[in-house]
Every structure is written in C-alpha cells, then in structure tokens.
Amino acid sequence: MTNEREPLVYIYGEMVPASEAHIAIYDLAVVLGATVTDMTRTIGHQPFRLDDHIARFYRSAKYARIPPTASPEETKARTLELVEHNTSLIQPEQDLGIIFFMSPGVSPAYAGPGFTGKTGSTFCTHTFPLPFQSWVELFEKGAHVVTPPTRHLPPQCLDQKIKNRSRLHWWIADQEAKLVDPKAITLLLDLDGNVTECSGSNFFIVKDETMIFPSPRNILRGISQVTAMELGAELGIPVVERDIQSYDVIHADEAFLSSTPYCLAPVTQFNGLEVGSGKPGPMFRRLMEAWSQRVGKDLIEQVMTVEL
Amino acid sequence: MTNEREPLVYIYGEMVPASEAHIAIYDLAVVLGATVTDMTRTIGHQPFRLDDHIARFYRSAKYARIPPTASPEETKARTLELVEHNTSLIQPEQDLGIIFFMSPGVSPAYAGPGFTGKTGSTFCTHTFPLPFQSWVELFEKGAHVVTPPTRHLPPQCLDQKIKNRSRLHWWIADQEAKLVDPKAITLLLDLDGNVTECSGSNFFIVKDETMIFPSPRNILRGISQVTAMELGAELGIPVVERDIQSYDVIHADEAFLSSTPYCLAPVTQFNGLEVGSGKPGPMFRRLMEAWSQRVGKDLIEQVMTVEL
Amino acid sequence: MTNEREPLVYIYGEMVPASEAHIAIYDLAVVLGATVTDMTRTIGHQPFRLDDHIARFYRSAKYARIPPTASPEETKARTLELVEHNTSLIQPEQDLGIIFFMSPGVSPAYAGPGFTGKTGSTFCTHTFPLPFQSWVELFEKGAHVVTPPTRHLPPQCLDQKIKNRSRLHWWIADQEAKLVDPKAITLLLDLDGNVTECSGSNFFIVKDETMIFPSPRNILRGISQVTAMELGAELGIPVVERDIQSYDVIHADEAFLSSTPYCLAPVTQFNGLEVGSGKPGPMFRRLMEAWSQRVGKDLIEQVMTVEL
Amino acid sequence: MTNEREPLVYIYGEMVPASEAHIAIYDLAVVLGATVTDMTRTIGHQPFRLDDHIARFYRSAKYARIPPTASPEETKARTLELVEHNTSLIQPEQDLGIIFFMSPGVSPAYAGPGFTGKTGSTFCTHTFPLPFQSWVELFEKGAHVVTPPTRHLPPQCLDQKIKNRSRLHWWIADQEAKLVDPKAITLLLDLDGNVTECSGSNFFIVKDETMIFPSPRNILRGISQVTAMELGAELGIPVVERDIQSYDVIHADEAFLSSTPYCLAPVTQFNGLEVGSGKPGPMFRRLMEAWSQRVGKDLIEQVMTVEL
C-alpha cells in the first residue's frame, strides 16, 4: 500500500510510488554504469527548457548506442504528467528537479535463465524537491573550487558531451577535493591541464567584461551554460569559448558555476586563492537578474527566503 | 511469496530471493556508476581463490573511497553460505559465477527528504550459473579480437587496476567492435596505442615460447591472469610483462583471453588477420591441462559436455 | 612504338607516352616515399584553380626540402600542353584528373656507381580520366565514413598540411575500415581523438546551418575545402574551423567529403550510425548547385549521365 | 641491348638488367609510399642471416596488409641466384647490399582504363656494392649523432617495427640534422622525448659495462641489433632494453649505430657534446672483433683496406 503523499516515478512504462522505484541488480545501469541521463527543473512549477533537455537526452542515447523505448514526444507527455502530480505534493514556493535516465536493461548472463523481471531498455523519469536551503551559503559567500589530482576523461575514451553515469572518477575526485576544503566544489582539469567542468555544473569565468567558457571539447554542453551565453549576448557581453587554464581562473574578475538546479552560482575561491574580490561580484547579480526576468521568478530570492 | 527454486542474493545484510534483489534508483551505483565489484566462480562447486578475490574487492573499495559495511571475513562467511544454497539449485555438472559489488548507497539529494529505504553503503553478493554452452565455439575456434576506435581510460582519470562499474565506454566499444564481427571480443588500446585488456578478460600473447602480458599500468590485475602466470612459471615458460602493440599480436604464435568464468580461451583472429595458425594452438592445450590439474577438474571437458 | 591514343606523361622534362612513364627503383620516391604531390582536375576541359594547386605543390616542396627543377610558371605551361593533348583522347563529356609529383631523385648509394639514369629531382605531371561511374552511388546514397583504430600522423612527425606520399598508414587504415564496410571511406582521428580528414578528401559537417571544418592543425588545406568555404560565405552560411570529435559527426545535420575529383559528396553514415536523415540532404544540393554555377557545369548531372 | 657487366634486378618475377628496372608512376609504391622493404648484405659473398631478413620482410607485409606474390622459399631461391650473378660483377674483396621491396601494385584509378602494365603486388629484389669507402671516417672518428626537432612516428600511426618506405619525415629530419653538421647522423626522439633509432640504423649505448637498447616500442627490430645483443650475451655483457633519453646518451661510456651494411659503428658526438672519450672506445673494438669472428671476416679491415 502506498502513501498518498509519496511522489510518483515513471519507470518501465508505468507510474509507481517512489518507494517502489527500483531496478534489478542485473541491470546494465548497475553492472556497467551504462546509463545516459538528463536533468531539468521546474521554475515556478513549469519545466525549464524541457524540449532541449529531452533532445540532449536522446542525443546521449544515440551516441551511447542505447535504443530508447519511447519517442521524445511520449517522454515529454509522461514527464508533464509526472511533474503535475509531484508538484501537487510540494509547497507552492518550492520547485522540482526532474531526472531522466536510460540503460540497455538487464544483462542476460548475470540475470540467468530464470529471470522474470523487465527486459528491454530501462527508462525512468523521477523528480526531487530542489534543496534550496543548501544553496543559501553558496549564493552569499560563493564556492571554493578545487582541482584535485584526478583528471577528466578524454573524448576518445568517453565523450563528456553526453550526460552519462559512468562517473566513479567524479566520486573519487570529490573525495580528493574535500581534503582541501569539506565544502569544495570539484573542478577537473583535462589531460592537458585545461579547465573542464565541475562535478555538478559547468564552469566559466568573466575577465575584462567578457564571458569566457572552456572549449567545448570534452564538457557537457550544458543547457544552463547555453542560457548564460544567451543572456550574455542579450546584455551585450562578449561571449567566447577557448582553452583556459588555472592561471585564467586565478586572475579572473569573477567565476561561475552554471547548473540546472540553481542556474548560476558565484565562485570566490580557487585552490585556496581568492578569485576577484573574493566575494560574489556585479556580474553575478547582473546575470541572475536577467535570468530571473526571463523566467519570471526571482531566482535568488526564491532560495534565500525558503523555509524548511 | 518466493519460489523455493529461486537463487538467493545477499544484499543490505540479508539473504533475499533473486526476484526481490533490487536497488533504489537513487543509489549512487545507478546515479554515478560509483560501484566497485569483483567476480569469482566455483570449480566443482568450490569458490576459486575466494580470498584473493575478496582482498582485491576491498582494495578497489579503498581506492574508490567507498566505506565497506562488513569485514572481509564476514563477506567470506556470507559468500560461502550463499554459494552453498545456490549450488543446491543447479545441476551437479554446473558451476556458479559469484559477484560482489559495493556502492556508497543512495544520493540524499535525489532520494529526497521522505526517503525511507536503505542508507549506508550498498553491498551485494549474488551468483549466476556459468553459461558453458556459450563457450563451446570459443574453445573450438577461438576468439576474433577487434580493437575499436574507442581508447581505454588512462590511470590518472580512473585507474583500471580497480574492478569498477563505470564502464559505459566498454559498452560503446563493444558495439563498435561488433561492426567488424558480431562475435568480436573487444580489446582496447590505450592512449599511446598499447594493448590493454578485453571487455571481460585480460589478454596476453605467446611468442617464441614466452608468455607476454601487457604492462600492468592500466589493466585489471586479473586473478586468472595471475593464475596463468603461475602455471607458466610451473611449466618453465618465461613470463614477461611489457608494453605490446597490435604488431605484437599480429605476429604472436598464440594469443589468449584469461577470465574468471572460463579461465582461458584462445584468440585466433585479430582485426581480420589470423593469429598464428588461425586455430587454437598447443600452448592453449598445455596451459588448460595444467589449470585443470591444479583445480582437479577438466575445464575444457566441462564446457564441451554440458547439456542445457 | 607508341599508341597514338595513349595519353602523354610529362616526366624528366619530356613528354612521353604513358606506357613509358616509369621511374627507377632507386628513386627516393620509391626508396623513402620522399614525394610531394598535388592534384587538380579539369571541369569542362579547363583545369580547376590550377594556379592554387601549383602554388600548394611548391609550398609542399619547400617544406619537404625537395628542390624543384622548374619554376611554377614552366610547370603551368607544360601542364596546359599536357592537358590539351590528353583531353583530345577522351570523350567530350569526360574530364581529366591532373597529378603532379616531385621527389629528390635517385639514391646514389642504391643506384650504385654504374647508374646511368636520370639524376636531380624527379618531376612528373600526368592525367587520368575521372571515374564518374564510381561516384554515382556516392552521390545517390552518400558515403559510410568509418574511423579505424589507426590514428593520423601528428604535425611534429610529418605535417599533413603538405600533400605528400608517405601514406602507408592510410593504406593500412583503409584496409581496417573495410572490415566494417567494404565501401567505407576512412576518416582518421588524431592522437587526441579529433576528426581530421579522409584518405582522399577533406571532411566537414553542417550543424544548425553552420559549416564546421576540423581545425587546420594537421590536415591538408584542401582547395576544394577552400572552395566549399567560399561558397558557404557567398550563400551567407557561417563557416567555422574548430576541433570536432565523433560526437559532433554523429549529431551533425549533414556531413561532407570535399575532394578535387568529385568536388563534394554527402556522408550519410558514420561508424554504423545514420548521420542526419541518413540521406543526402538539402545543404548538399545547395552547395553543389552553387559550385556548378561557379564553374558553369552541372557537377551532379555530369556524373549521373556518364556512359562508359 | 644490355651491358653484360650490368647487375641484374629481380622484379615482377623476372631477372632484368638494372637499367631496365623501373616501376610505373601509378604504382602504389610511388603513389602512397605503400611499400615494405628489407635489406641484408653479403659478408664474404654469403648473404648474412638471409632467412631472418626474409621472415621479417613477410612480417612487415602481413602487418601492412600487402599480399605477397611469392612464398618466402621462392624469394630465398631467387635471391641466391641474383646474388650469385651480381657478385660475379664485383671485386673479390667487395660485398653486396641486398634489398627487397613489395607494394600492392598500381592504383587502378591513376593507371586508367587503358593501362597495360603489370598488375598485382610489385615485388623486387636488387643489390648494390657496399660503399666501404664512405665508412672509413665513420670507423676512425665515429659518428656525430644529432636529434632534430622532427619526432618519430608513434606506433598507433604507423608501427616502425615494420620496415617500410613511408619515410618522408626521415628525409626532412636528415636535412634538419645537417644544419648542425653536414655529416650528422639523424637520431629521432619519439613524442615523449625517448631515443628511438637513426635514419639508417639502430642505436644503443654502453654504460657501466652494460649494453642498453631503446625500448622496442617503435623501432625496427634490427637484425644487426639482435646480432649485437647476441654477441653481448656471448661476451658476458649484460643487455637491457629500456626507455632512454638524451641524458643517457650524453653520459654513456660509448654509443653505437648498428646497421646491416656496416654492422656496427661508434658514436662519438651527440648534439655537439662528446660521448665518452669522444673517440671510438674499447667496447667498439671488442664487439667488432666478436662479430668478425662469428662471420669469419675482419669487418673493420675490409672497410679500411678497400681501394676504389
């Protein structure tokens, strides 16, 4: 019997209560981490750029050679249903994160001949309430970004332009970064020492009134990053993509995380050194204001005023 | 109600029927592929080098900074119980594969505040009947090994000396290799073009009566590989580890896969070229004979005579 | 005695019948592959961008430190004579490929003291009828482009911006690619996994109405590629050069080969995956139309209507 | 009409006078440098390790996917005939170099439909009198070895363990090295800065009474090098293969070139710095003595006393 207050999860073609949403230990998601994923959020209870996220999700699946079990249109329809239901369970001022993932399904060898569970690709959509409370300090003080010894995967091994879940190296890198600062956000360098991306966000800097993004070689083509670029263009701020290294971060005027859940966050420390003034700067406020205007919601206020 | 003929799975500290063995979609095994694993098998219903496999499993966990929930000794005890039970369900001439895996457990952010499932590291042991039938052709004709364009991960990204499940690049590489031959076994080159390992096995060659293994830089330190080395040493065959490239495979006298489930298999084709005579060779028979003697079981006969 | 219907070849400063056009086995062209080359074609019996091709040919020679035996002007004059003669031997609707090559001439050590053949740099111009028939399927169905395990040479070993004939790695890569599809066109990745060029053509993609060419680091600066860029600019299509990887090809709207003989061809498959719709697309037609207009010849019709 | 004093060349299955030994300009040897090769010499008019050289030649062909037109046994028989004839044309104290090469034959596209020349793989064996005179200074003063900016090809581009003729980078590197010293012998570093091989020889050093050879990753497995290793073993000198860098050469006690034509030569200068005493050292004499004894001919005297 399920709790009526429990969110639903869309999995294997059905809506099930969250507490019943699980997958077989034989699933290749578990066995190989052979999973592509995507994530968006609601803003004011409306999914943000849902079509873009679903399109990227299907691009990841094609690249990973995982056959989808439903069309993008069906996925969108089910997502809207799911969001509508799960939104009814949260506070009006809250919003949801929305996650998709897909794997090729169970490994026949591991499942064995008697296996009676689901076969075919595993496809799941689920949501979670955005943890606004945990971002208050991030918005007020900014993040301390740390580059651990672990390096990011090169594209000829596994192209990070697809959003995937073979991310054990991120888990390890996060533990390494926390040796420097328990609140550190991990930024990986690539094999050539270029800045790539953070464990849950893209990264960019502002220098001399220009927004500079890392070369798109081996980072997720983040939709929040694209949004930031679009806002920059609207505000008349030059936007460039090029290889950047630690030097550029240390001498940036401001630095940023862009990420679906919180949109944008300021970076104020890098490997123990202050970035810019060491405090969230004017470009952070300018971009967040523009973002808030675009989506019709004060994104900073929403976080700062939440009560849990 | 469970089927009495169903194998058990040891998960979250309990023995449960296989059909009830699943993990939450919020588990970091699913979310990040943040999973270490190991695998052994029974030979004549006795686990093969169980202590070695458990020791390697814990080494992988330490490297991956995943805290185990039980000691190696407890893991061994539970494994022996599990194997005893599950062996009772298979035919006398069959044997079991035995799998361990461990993840850091659920992501609190994804699980959300209302999550009531298991917390702490996820720890699981399960078994599956070895698919002898599928190895008949492998033993008779040998494998066609193919190197796809995808390259293996370098150790400074994720050290492949740990047995882990962030393996989406293997899934993709397997699909690429199957473009050449649907039965191809995938062998990955590293970023420098050196031969590394196959998707489910180690790889080595024999040239001029010497067993040559790839440098141990970024391959699993396979226990079957170690066994092959030990048998070579016992038979007076020189054993060396060094960087090898495609050239060395093409001009090997024989080439091999070593793997827990089938121990050893001959490689007779490489990227469409014959290796050696193009047929399983004398060293294959010699090593398998020695292996069979060591474990008290004719490993080739077991596969060849199975009826399913 | 020569056949009057035989084409001429310009070699060692003379026009000779094709069947007498050969070089000593001691020539460094044979001994070292120390040869630079270039190729153009006639369109409607007029050499296409002949000055550009000769200029590039001399740039290659300077880089390779091979001293030319004639000035660019003389080369042009001889080429026009040769083309005029050889064109008289083909059908009116046919056209010629025109090839130049130059090597430092014979190795004195190999030739030995009694050698009485030609000394000084070896310089040759020859032609061949364009094989229109073999392009019909290419234009109708598009190419299947495959990336084999072999990687392209880096510029600090041998800069591929010069058109040269030390190309054994291309021969091998072509055989590897044909394991996937006997009609495959080989596309080499570089050591970093970036897309470079094909064995007989440049390669580019179109995405979101932008023509994207691989970075010019280590690819031939193709004159057909330059023509494609110019046409793009004339048509108001943005043209960029940047590092691209397999991901970008898989998710391109269209992809292309550009090459002197056939100018432009559509790519419709990449490593077994469809590119775009899997069929020649609108940009192919648009660019070919512009190209045809520029040269005053319907380049597709010419191929499609040829009878051999 | 041929000169009776002219050496013969074995090409396309026939013995022809050297002045008639040529190949079509359409041959892939010329068009692509798609040629594998090998070389041995006579010592006292007997081919040196002929079987080993032919075996390596066929290994190169297999790797390069060029189908041979004759068996190794036939090649050996024809070679012996050829050598017997050509030896009759030289002075008794002279010896011959013996060269094999093989290409996949003419390019049908370039040859055109009217081509009437040889098809199938091109296979050739020829000889030349060894240029003893040019080695006198090499033996007396030793070589000046120079590392130019050009780097050697990595094995994943074209494995240098096969003896091939796509060697334009060697031609360029030789010109670069001659900027330092017109008599320089070129030694290429690989992409990691390791010492590889010279343009016409292998390279090794002696340090603390140990012979140290570069790692066999991407150098020709020279038969003279193998001979040097065997002689070292016979003399009780430790022999190791490992990565060496310029530092190791600068601080070697002695350094060497090993090559089929002259067997062994001392290196006495490296990038303008003296190696060891700056003169041919005791190990050079010791190894050459052993080599001379093995082949029954004083290899230094033969060179030093030649009159031309």
Next chain:
Amino acid sequence: MTNEREPLVYIYGEMVPASEAHIAIYDLAVVLGATVTDMTRTIGHQPFRLDDHIARFYRSAKYARIPPTASPEETKARTLELVEHNTSLIQPEQDLGIIFFMSPGVSPAYAGPGFTGKTGSTFCTHTFPLPFQSWVELFEKGAHVVTPPTRHLPPQCLDQKIKNRSRLHWWIADQEAKLVDPKAITLLLDLDGNVTECSGSNFFIVKDETMIFPSPRNILRGISQVTAMELGAELGIPVVERDIQSYDVIHADEAFLSSTPYCLAPVTQFNGLEVGSGKPGPMFRRLMEAWSQRVGKDLIEQVMTVEL
C-alpha cells in the same frame, strides 16, 4: 664607498649602488629559481606601459604564491625614482631597461640558525642601458629563428603565462640552437609541436595581410605583443590567435619577434629556410612606424644612429 656614476638598485626596500646589489646564496631565487620577474624599458626616458608591467608582475606573484612586500603603488613610486636617477647617468639618446624580480626570500634550512641577513620576500628593481648596438644587424638583416629539440614547458607543469626565472631549459635550448647558427634566436615548440615563444620575445607571423599569433595557452602574454595587436587593429589589419606550426612559419609572408627592449624585429630565416623574401618586409616597416608614432620616437632610427 660608491662610485657616483654607478646606477642604483632598489633592493630589500633600499636604494643601493649596483655593485652592492646582491642576494644571499640561500635565497630561494638561487636555491629554487623561485622567482617572478617583469621587464619594461624607457622610451625617451619615460617608462613604457609601466602600470601594465607592474600589474603583470603582481599577477605572476599571486600565481606563484609569493607574497609581495610592497603594494603596486609603492613599487611604481620607487621605480620612477630609480629611473630618474639612473637616467641621469646615461647619454640623452640612450634608454633604460627596467627589471623587477621577487622571490620568497631565504631558505631557513640552508641559511642555518645563525643567519643574520634579510628575511621575508626578496624584492628588487634595477635597470640597465639598452644595448642598441647589438640590434643593428637584427633590424637590417632580420633574425634566424631555430627550433631546437628541447620543448617548452606545458601549463600544467609551470604556466608560462607568468614571467618567471625557472628557465634552465631556455639556457639549454639556446645552446642547442646555436649549434645551427651562432646568432640563432631560439623558438620553442610545445609538446604537441605548436610554435610558442622565443627565449626573450614573443613570436608571430603575417600571412595574407593577417597577423597570426600563437594560441595564448602557454606563452607569456607579452605587453609588446599586446601593443603589436593594438597597432594592427588601428591599422585595420586582422589579428588572430591560433595554434601554428613550423609549416605556417615557413610559408608566412613575414615573421616577427616582439619584445620589450627592441619592440619588434623581423624574422627572415627559420631552420635554414627563408621566410618570405628572406629580408625585412613592408609589414615590419609599417608596424614600426605606427609604434614610433605612438611613443613619439623613431624606434629604428634610435637604434641605427647610436654610437657607443
């Protein structure tokens, strides 16, 4: 007692005569080369872009984690004093080079417990008369630029965007380049074979009326280079930054050194090959004229007419 004609040096917070300007052998400048530096010059006795140079000096210090002992403002004030005094000692037509350097000061371990010298960061500003005479030939004939085998440091080892004094590899590379030409200017390639910078200057080329600068990944962001870019922009010359290789230099129309002391110099030879016409070209004159106009001093005349 000091010579009144002796220039002063600002060190450890004091003005001292040059002959007394020295640092302890225990200073980390000596012990580790742990020194950041900067350099500008006077033009007509006024420091050129002094604020920019001081700002870069402090950026280098921050990156190198060396704590400055004075603010940029104080540094500027002391520098102006120093320049005023030292200018009084030179001829009116002469100008000064101005150098800053900073190290973390003495190593306590090496200095030992009895050390009584200066502690804290070592900070020094000094000047030297610009050696105009030595540039006459450079301006008239142009430089011969040579790429030695030594490669430039990659940014993940030590980012060359900071001006630092751990430059032993430059010393060695300079000796190597002089093997080719005693007057050679050394240009280092990076690990990928890209052109970087010269031992005392930045490097750029002009091709088809475009100024092309190496990618700013791992070169000093030269202030003279920035000036050259600015002048180019003012003159309507397109300015781009991208990876360039030796090929691009060999085929440039003109090539240049930009450097604080002499501003700009023409490059007319590269590894023994002529660049462009082999003589200083029109773009050199055009840029130098614009530069002279900007600073109100004919920079070429100043060098050419100096008498020493």
Next chain:
Amino acid sequence: MTNEREPLVYIYGEMVPASEAHIAIYDLAVVLGATVTDMTRTIGHQPFRLDDHIARFYRSAKYARIPPTASPEETKARTLELVEHNTSLIQPEQDLGIIFFMSPGVSPAYAGPGFTGKTGSTFCTHTFPLPFQSWVELFEKGAHVVTPPTRHLPPQCLDQKIKNRSRLHWWIADQEAKLVDPKAITLLLDLDGNVTECSGSNFFIVKDETMIFPSPRNILRGISQVTAMELGAELGIPVVERDIQSYDVIHADEAFLSSTPYCLAPVTQFNGLEVGSGKPGPMFRRLMEAWSQRVGKDLIEQVMTVEL
C-alpha cells in the same frame, strides 16, 4: 669584520664567511635559474659518498652546458677543507649538509657595461647544520605524502635526472599540497599520472617484500636511492624499477622517502589514506639498521637524541 664562529663558504674560488656569501643580482642563477647543484652530508663528520655526488654534479653541468671552473679533484679538495673548518663550529653529535652549485655567471646585458664583479661560471660550496630536530616527528609518525594538481616536468623539457634549480613548479606544488595538510610532503605525478619524486627526496614503495622504485625516466638518480637499492640487494630483498601509480602507493605495504639529509623516512599517509598499517613498518627499521651499520652510526638514534 667576521665572526669567528661563522661558517665559511667557498665561492668564486675563495673561502669567505657565510655572511659575505652572496651573488650578483645579474647572475644567471638569479636571472634564469640556470643552476645545477648537488648535496651530500657528513655522517659522523665524514662526507657521505662525496665522489659520487661530485661526479653527478659534473654530469648535471655537462648536460646543462655550463662550463665548470675547476676540476672534480679540486672541488673535492676544497670541499674537504670547507667541511673540516665548518665541522669545527658544530656540536660533536651534529652533522653538516654540504651543497654545491654552479651557474654560467652574470648576464652581460643585465650587468651592463660598467659591471666590475666576478665573471665566468659561478661556483659555490657551502654547508649547513642538519636540522635533526625537524625529523623527529617524521621518524616517529611518518610522512603524509600528497599529490597536488601540478605535474612534474617531462624529460624533453628539462630532464630531472640532472639536479637543477629551475624549480618554481616545486615551490608552487608545495603550497598546493599544504592546502591538504600543512605538514604534507609533495609528490609529483608526471604527465601520464605516474609517480615521480618528492620535492626533497626520492620515493619508493615496498609491496610483498619487494622494493619498487619509479621508472628512472624523469627523476633524480638519487644517491640515497642507490644506497637503498644496494642495501636491499645485500639483504636479499628484490629491487625493481617500474612505472607506478597512485593505486600502487595506496596498496603498498610500506612507502619511503630517501634523501641525502635524513637517508630514509617512512611514509604513512597518502592523499588522506593510510599506507599499510599507517605507522612506520618493519622494513623501515630493517633498512635503517643496515644503513646505520654501513656508515657506523645509528641514524635514527642520532636524530632522536639531539638536543637543540
């Protein structure tokens, strides 16, 4: 006037009191970090392996193309004098560190025409009392070794087999490592992620009773490391050199620093993880005992009982 209790320094061919031992700010040691160095210590007031250290010092100078101003024999004689004098100033139970360094002397351009100081190579020998007190904790608890994001220089940039002072990257790496632990000892990975050496010591591990040293590609060939190897050989412990990665350190039984000043120290933590038992182990005691016996001095006791 000098203090009689002041140690002497040998510099520019003279013995001077330490407080007068300084070098010009124009010295290339300061200007370029163009300095080679070496260090040994006394054990019981006798220099340890002085000949070996002087020989390595001269090897470094040859590689760095810095001309020495004195022969090794003279250097030894002066060193013995210096040590005798300076030893007379320390306590009987103390010992000295002995340092050599050499640079090419002043930069004429920077020194300017009026420079009256020393010219020619700068050559200096000095000593310092070994800081025993600072090693007590190191011996008792072992070191925490940390790998920062900075990578070690590759040999083709600057070969670390020479002991040199262009070490700014070490200074920066040390600051980065201290972010993890203020007492951290810095261990650099190379560009491939292999373990190299620590800022003041070599590094090795013991696993399964074998001493494993990093490949000698790009680390100082430490004389203490050689001593450790010799002692291992004497004790019958297998000694190997091979590429090792972080995984190998994490799973070592013990790990070690070897360094001239303290000979050997245990490593008990690596990037926050325990190595072995997390305490100094039996191999540390065994090796130090053997070392003490060899030099006739209890090396641990000497450190533990010192009073300062």
